[in-house]
Amino acid sequence: MxxxxxxxxxxxxxxxxxxxxxxxxxxxxxxxxxxxxxxxxxxxxxxxxxxxxxxxxxxxxxxxxxxxxxxxxxxxxxxxxxxxxxxxxxxxxxxxxxxxxxxxxxxxxxxxxxxxxxxxxxxxxxxxxxxxxxxxxxxxxxxxxxxxxVCFNFTSRMPFPYVIKLGKAFGASKQLTKLAWRLTIDCHRTLVPLQFPPHIVALAGLYSAALLSSFEQPDGGDKTAHAIAEKLGQNGEWEEKYQAQVDDLEAIAHTMLDLLIQGAQAQTLNTSPRTPSSPSTNPSPRTPHPAVEPPTSTLQWNTDQLMRLKIALRATEHPQRQRQPLGSADPSALYNGEDIGLLGRSEGTVRFLFAPPLSGDEV
The missing domain is CATH 1.10.472.10 (Cyclin-like)
Structure with a gap:
């Protein structure tokens, strides 16, 4: 078996x-x-x-x-x-x-x-x-x-319109919504948009912005941001309303914090992060060009602040729930160059998938 x-x-x-x-x-x-x-x-x-x-x-x-x-x-x-x-x-x-x-x-x-x-x-x-x-x-x-x-699928759903709508729905300030927008931009430097639907990415951007705007701020910082962070950091009716789960938001928030920490550390090593070094004429995966621009949201917090927020978030995070599987076997099997029964090739590089014939009792 x-x-x-x-x-x-x-x-x-x-x-x-x-x-x-x-x-x-x-x-x-x-x-x-x-x-x-x-x-x-x-x-x-x-x-x-x-x-x-x-x-x-x-x-x-x-x-x-x-x-x-x-x-x-x-x-x-x-x-x-x-x-x-x-x-x-x-x-x-x-x-x-x-x-x-x-x-x-x-x-x-x-x-x-x-x-x-x-x-x-x-x-x-x-x-x-x-x-x-x-x-x-x-x-x-x-x-x-x-x-x-992309299977020749040219449709693309982006999280940015959801950021504006969610900001209005939660009563976020213009400044908080702007920060959520910038964090949503930065998340495209990671695999998050491939792992989660756009509306969850946008909601996580708002949650991350609320955390950053209220954590260790004088007088609690933005009161609205604190309220949003408290609400989205706990289970509640919002999960069913927005078809999201608190553990998803926490997972994305940790990814965003890791990215911001990496950007903050890079700035301390580079006296002029917005001025690129002269790139090599022959870049390679082991010696790539230096980053031309840091993540857009790295200029407001230092590494210590971000690390303390990450530790505080870990202390209160919810356990990951059981997720519905999407498929089986090796997802990249059709791209390893081996001969596979369902794989046809045209001249050049384009591959075509041919489904097996349906039996009489299949729909």
Whole structure:
């Protein structure tokens, strides 16, 4: 008898992430992930993409490396392909050459000085056409693989509209809602948006913002924030109303605190966190480019404060509930390159899944 392991949504992400990590340590993997997210953030901001395009690109990057090893791909190529696919999903389309031109300005600042373009980007027409075409082909190749990982589904639900609605529903101040929005932006640097539905991510952003705004603040800080933190930190009728659970919010809050702690520690090691170092011309997973931009919410708290909040949250957290499994066996089996009965291949890299024929009593 063969026993198949049943997977929850979070367990799938954790298992696949560990599997594709390869020989990289957890710290090295996180460094590459944050470098890629910072690269997408900076590139998207320079081009002028809306937040939904940038956040979706970060999600696509995370999703890609749940199925494909990090060692096999340069994170710059995957980031550019993710941003290109995201522009299609949100109708903010830019051509690959335009994205490459802006990326060259970020990766190779010395080329900007030689360029006479008024927008401060690299003129790709002045570069070696073979180099530009090779880079463009790599982006298009990764794009095909990215489309497979999303099953060619171009729909995307974002947590940002829920942040505004939940802020109004809980009577949060404008400042608190703004902080929740920023934390929701930062959570796209992690696997949280792949593990939880958008409304739970938004609710966790509001909960995390309330914790940060009320913990160890003079006179209790924002009274509304304290009330929201108290309410969302306990079981109550809000769980059924918003289809969420307190243990989910706590799990996301811990992930957000870990990200903020990492950002706060990075700032202490870098005297100018918003001024990138000169990047290497040949980045690798083990020596990636330094993060261009830290998480947007790291400038208000130091490491000690965040650690004390994390310890206090651990002391009162609720036990994780039993979750409904989503599937069985190895979720990445179809991407390991082995011959599988249900797997068909076309010319190139695109794979197609063929379902087995239905029997007479199946619907």
């Amino acid at each position: 063969v026993l198949l392991k049943l997977w929850t949504r979070g367990e799938r992400c954790d298992y696949l992430s560990e599997k594709q990590r390869g020989k990289l340590s957890v710290t090295q993997e996180e460094r590459v992930r944050q470098s890629a997210c910072s690269f997408i953030e900076t590139l998207g901001a320079r081009v002028g993409f809306p937040r939904r395009t940038i956040a979706t690109a970060q999600n696509l990057y995370h999703r890609f490396h749940l199925f494909f090893p990090r060692k096999d791909f340069n994170y710059v190529d995957v980031s550019l392909a993710a941003l290109y696919v995201s522009t299609k999903m949100h109708d903010t389309l830019k051509k690959p050459r335009e994205l490459l031109a802006m990326s060259y300005a970020i990766r190779f600042p010395e080329l900007v000085a030689k360029s006479k373009h008024p927008a401060g980007i690299v003129d790709v027409d002045s570069m070696d056409p073979a180099v530009v075409e090779r880079d463009r082909q790599r982006v298009l190749s990764v794009e095909r693989l990215l489309l497979e990982t």
